[in-house]
Amino acid sequence: MRALLRDLRLYRRLVAMQARSQLQYKANIAIDIGTYFAISTLEFTQIFLLFASFTTLAGWSAGEVALLYGVTSVAFGLAEMFGAGIDGFDEMIRRGDFDRVLLRPVSPFLQVAGSDFRLRRFGRFSQGVLAAVIGLFLLGGLPWRPLDAFVLPLGILSGMFVFLAVMVLGATLCFWTVETTELTNILTYGGREMLSWPLSVYSQSLQRFFLFVVPLAFGTYAPVCYLLGKPLPLGLPEALAFAAPLVALLFASVAATIWGFGVRRYQSTGN
Amino acid sequence: MPLIKAEGLSKTFHVAQRRPGALGGLRSIVNPQMRVVHAVRDLALTVERGEMVGLVGPNGAGKSTTVKMLTGILMPSGGSVRVAGLDPQRQRRNLAGRIGVVFGQKSQLWWDLPLIDSLRLLRHLYRVPEERHAANLERLRHLLQLDEFLQTPVRQLSLGQRMRGDLAAALLHDPELLYLDEPTIGLDVVAKARIREFLRAINAERGVTVLLTTHDMDDIEALCKRMVIIDHGRKLYDGAVSGIRERFGGERTLIAVLDDGDLARLPAGADGTLILPDLPVGVRQTDAEPPRIALAFGRAALPAHELVAWLGARYRLRDVTFEEPDIESVIRRIYEEGLLLDAPVA
Numbered sequence: 001m002r003a004l005l006r007d008l009r010l011y012r013r014l015v016a017m018q019a020r021s022q023l024q025y026k027a028n029i030a031i032d033i034g035t036y037f038a039i040s041t042l043e044f045t046q047i048f049l050l051f052a053s054f055t056t057l058a059g060w061s062a063g064e065v066a067l068l069y070g071v072t073s074v075a076f077g078l079a080e081m082f083g084a085g086i087d088g089f090d091e092m093i094r095r096g097d098f099d100r101v102l103l104r105p106v107s108p109f110l111q112v113a114g115s116d117f118r119l120r121r122f123g124r125f126s127q128g129v130l131a132a133v134i135g136l137f138l139l140g141g142l143p144w145r146p147l148d149a150f151v152l153p154l155g156i157l158s159g160m161f162v163f164l165a166v167m168v169l170g171a172t173l174c175f176w177t178v179e180t181t182e183l184t185n186i187l188t189y190g191g192r193e194m195l196s197w198p199l200s201v202y203s204q205s206l207q208r209f210f211l212f213v214v215p216l217a218f219g220t221y222a223p224v225c226y227l228l229g230k231p232l233p234l235g236l237p238e239a240l241a242f243a244a245p246l247v248a249l250l251f252a253s254v255a256a257t258i259w260g261f262g263v264r265r266y267q268s269t270g271n
Numbered sequence: 272m273p274l275i276k277a278e279g280l281s282k283t284f285h286v287a288q289r290r291p292g293a294l295g296g297l298r299s300i301v302n303p304q305m306r307v308v309h310a311v312r313d314l315a316l317t318v319e320r321g322e323m324v325g326l327v328g329p330n331g332a333g334k335s336t337t338v339k340m341l342t343g344i345l346m347p348s349g350g351s352v353r354v355a356g357l358d359p360q361r362q363r364r365n366l367a368g369r370i371g372v373v374f375g376q377k378s379q380l381w382w383d384l385p386l387i388d389s390l391r392l393l394r395h396l397y398r399v400p401e402e403r404h405a406a407n408l409e410r411l412r413h414l415l416q417l418d419e420f421l422q423t424p425v426r427q428l429s430l431g432q433r434m435r436g437d438l439a440a441a442l443l444h445d446p447e448l449l450y451l452d453e454p455t456i457g458l459d460v461v462a463k464a465r466i467r468e469f470l471r472a473i474n475a476e477r478g479v480t481v482l483l484t485t486h487d488m489d490d491i492e493a494l495c496k497r498m499v500i501i502d503h504g505r506k507l508y509d510g511a512v513s514g515i516r517e518r519f520g521g522e523r524t525l526i527a528v529l530d531d532g533d534l535a536r537l538p539a540g541a542d543g544t545l546i547l548p549d550l551p552v553g554v555r556q557t558d559a560e561p562p563r564i565a566l567a568f569g570r571a572a573l574p575a576h577e578l579v580a581w582l583g584a585r586y587r588l589r590d591v592t593f594e595e596p597d598i599e600s601v602i603r604r605i606y607e608e609g610l611l612l613d614a615p616v617a
Contacts, residue, residue, distance in 0.1 A: 010395050017392055021383035024424070100379050102344045104396050105368040111396075267360065268346045269284065270339065 007110050014114025015082075022119045029119050036123025044069060044131050058198040063138030064228050069196040070132025071152065072220045075159030076192040077125030083164045085115035087184075089171035098266065108263060109256075112171070142227065151223040151241055158244035159219025163188060165248070165255035166214060172255070175262035191216045199233045207233045218247040272356065274448055274480050275318035275341060279350030282311040282336050282504075310336040311504040313350070320447070323474050323481040325491035325498040325512065329606060333504035334484045338450055341482075342370060355447055368397060371441035375453030378437050380425040386436045387421045390443060397444040404443060411439040414469060431462030438469065442479075449473075451483045455490055467493045488599045502606050519601050522567040524594040525578060529562050530587035551581055562589070 022029050047069060051062040060068070080087070089112055092098050101111045136142070170184025195216055199207050210217040211233065218240075225232050226241035287303040311333040318324050328334050339345035340352060343359030343366055352359055357366045380389040394404040412418055415435040420428055428436065434454065441449060454470075455463045471494065473479045485491060491498055491512055498515065500508040508515065529537075537545040545559045553572020558565035568578055579591055 013392060013395055017381055017384060017388065020388070021381060024383045096377070099339070099344050100372075100374075100377070102363065103342060103367050103370075103372050105364045105398065106396055267344065270336075270345055 007107060010106060011110055011114050014111070015117045018114070018117035019119055022117075032120035033123045033126075036120050037127050038123075040073065040124050040127035041130075044073075044127065058200045059230075060198045061139070063135050063140075064230075065135070065197065066138060067132050067135030067228070068198070068221070068224045070128045070130070070135055071156060071224050072159065072192055072196045073124055073128025073131060075128075075156045075220050076163055076188070077121060077123075077128050078156070078160040079163030079167065079188075080121040080124060081118055082113070082160070083167045084118040084121070085113045086164065086167045086171045088116050090174045093174045102267075109259060143229070147242075148227055151226050154242065155220050155223025155244050158223075158248035159216065161248040161252050162214070162216050162219045163191070165252040166191070166216070168252075168255040168259055172259050172262040175265050187214060195221055204234070211236075215247045215251050218244045273317045274320045274322075275316060275352075275354050275482070277314060277316045277341070277350065277352045280311060280314040280316070280337070280340060280347055280352055281309070281349035282333075282340060282345065283348045284308045284310055309504050311340070311347075311501075314501070314504070314506055316499065316506070316509075318480060318482060320480055321474070321478045322497060323470070323483065323495045325495040326482060326484040326501070327488075327491065327498055327602060328484075328501040328507075332502045334501060335452065336504075337501070338452065338482070338484065342366070342372060342450065368444060369446055370448045370450065371444070371446035372450045373434075373437050373441045373452065373454055375434065375451070375456040378425065378433055379440055380433070380436055382426050383424055385422045385424055386417065386428070389425065389436070390421075390439060393440055393443050399444045403445070407443050407445060408439075411442060414472060415439055429462075431458050431465070434458065434462070434466060435469075438466070442473065445477075446479065448480045448482065451481060451485075453485055453487075454483065455485065455487055463487075463489070470494055488597065488602070500602060500605060507605060516595060516601055517570075519605055520570065520596050521601070521604055522569050523575070523596065524557065525566045525568065525575070526592045526594065527564050527566065527582055527586075527588055528590040529564060530589055531562065533586045534561050551578070554578060 044066075047062060047065055050057065051065070055061070057065060092101075092112065092115060097115075098108075098112075101108045101115075104111065142148070166187045167184060170187070173183065191210070191214065194202065194206075195210065199210065199217060199221055207217070210221075217233070222232055222236075222241040223244060224230075226238060232238060232240060284307070285305040286308055288306055314333075314337060316337075326334050326337070336345065340347050341354055341359060343354075343361075343363030346360045354366060355369050357369075359366050380386065381392070390408060393399075394401070399407075412421070415438060417435060417439060420432050420436075423432075425433060425436065438454075451470075455466055458466065467490065470481060470483075474481055481494070483490065483494065495512055497510065498508065498512045499506060534545065538548060540546050545561060545564070547556055547559075547564055547566070550556065550566070551573060554566055554568040556564060557567045566578070568575075575593060579588075582588055582591075
């Protein structure tokens with residue numbers, strides 16, 4: 001436990017270095033955040049374009065979809081912000097900088113995760129918050145139940161960890177080949193895009209994939225369903241919306257194990 | 272007990288061959304064609320505490336693979352290594368706290384931030400107690416004269432300043448062993464001298480053992496008593512730096528400046544260059560730029576004073592100077608002529 005706290009403090013320091021580096025170029029970072037916010041907002045308006053011709057989508061109203069979209073964007077935005085180092089791992093391998101990481105007496109993963117932090121991705125996060133607020137506004141408030149206050153933060157955090165774990169799996173691929181990073185983007189950017197819509201519009205096999213193989217849907221989709229009183233996909237019991245952290249933990253430990261294999265492989269083959 | 276002890280150290284890589292054509296990349300992944308590369312073969316290396324050893328070899332000789340195995344980044348394919356009593360691969364993180372590594376071409380400093388920020392953060396990356404870190408930083412600031420650019424962002428530092436910063440970064444946790452990979456590459460003469468002086472000081476005062484890879488033979492001559500030459504993954508030479516010239520120096524050069532009268536009487540070759548006729552056995556003329564004539568002669572052929580006497584008996588010498596072969600050409604000769612190879616390289 002003490003070791004974990006010490007690692008978290010070190011991570012905070014590494015991230016602070018990155019944030020300070022980026023703040024050296026203040027105008028640049030402001031433009032970046034603004035641009036990123038604008039792009040995500042443009043994406044968001046497609047919801048309203050769609051709902052201009054339909055009143056509901058698979059039983060979801062515009063406000064409900066906006067809330068789902070917002071929550072997914074918040075989880076993904078956080079993952080993008082904190083996962084930038086993991087996301088850029090292929091570059092680190094290509095430049096040979098992973099050697100330096102192995103020459104320090106602290107966890108390699110911690111150093112990789114702390115090697116980058118993208119302030120500009122704050123644009124996505126803040127746009128997600130805005131989308132969720134617009135959603136709630138359109139819904140005119142929700143019938144709040146006692147556990148509602150928990151399910152959303154748990155879901156967002158779990159969603160963030162699942163997105164991060166997907167990035168870790170993608171990064172781990174770099175130990176074998178640096179030519180497959182697009183594969184990860186399909187799951188992260190593609191997953192975010194798909195999970196911003198009601199899952200029931202997709203085929204059963206795709207729903208199963210996002211629930212049981214890459215459990216992104218457990219992170220954000222299931223908690224939002226719970227909040228809106230919608231049935232979970234595939235007739236799963238409603239209480240499973242609270243299983244999000246467990247599922248995220250399980251998926252993250254699978255990713256961590258595979259990462260460990262990757263590091264050992266690196267040590268036997270170099271780059 | 273020696274600080275580094277490696278025996279029979281080997282590393283074999285299986286490198287996938289890229290196939291040509293549009294689908295070559297895909298085919299290389301599905302059904303790779305492997306080529307075996309013996310990066311390091313059967314290397315024995317012992318370094319005692321407090322030594323400064325130069326590791327020399329052409330590009331691709333296996334120097335950095337060797338260093339990677341000694342630091343635990345890379346697992347050997349065969350043989351055994353102990354560094355500071357540890358197994359580098361199994362106890363990598365433990366060892367990392369006891370060694371420092373500087374890559375001349377790759378800084379470990381944070382590019383956009385003042386140097387001091389990097390030096391402060393490294394305390395946490397190496398888990399150095401605060402007082403010890405403060406004392407080391409104080410000492411290094413003084414020794415490397417960092418104060419003038421401590422607050423400057425690393426990207427604005429000159430190459431020499433950056434290298435001083437990187438040396439400080441590698442030494443803040445009091446390593447017993449310092450690996451330096453091309454520490455003076457690209458530096459001007461003054462900056463090189465300053466770095467060498469610093470390295471001699473930490474070696475003498477703190478007893479830091481230094482293992483140095485470099486292409487600059489002046490580094491080796493200025494710093495190391497001992498030199499290890501490797502090529503094709505094998506050790507070619509391991510011994511005194513000073514001995515290598517005598518053993519493999521090949522020819523020395525004598526430059527004679529002749530009197531004008533003598534020069535006028537010398538015969539000229541077809542292209543008009545002057546020729547000294549009837550040279551003793553083992554001596555040949557390599558150059559003639561009147562009034563200077565360059566003669567190369569082997570150490571074994573005849574002693575230098577006899578050659579001077581021979582010249583003196585025939586010509587009026589205005590001046591005589593000798594040129595030793597530079598150590599770089601000595602080493603090039605060792606690679607090219609395979610002077611130390613006792614078995615053919617596959």
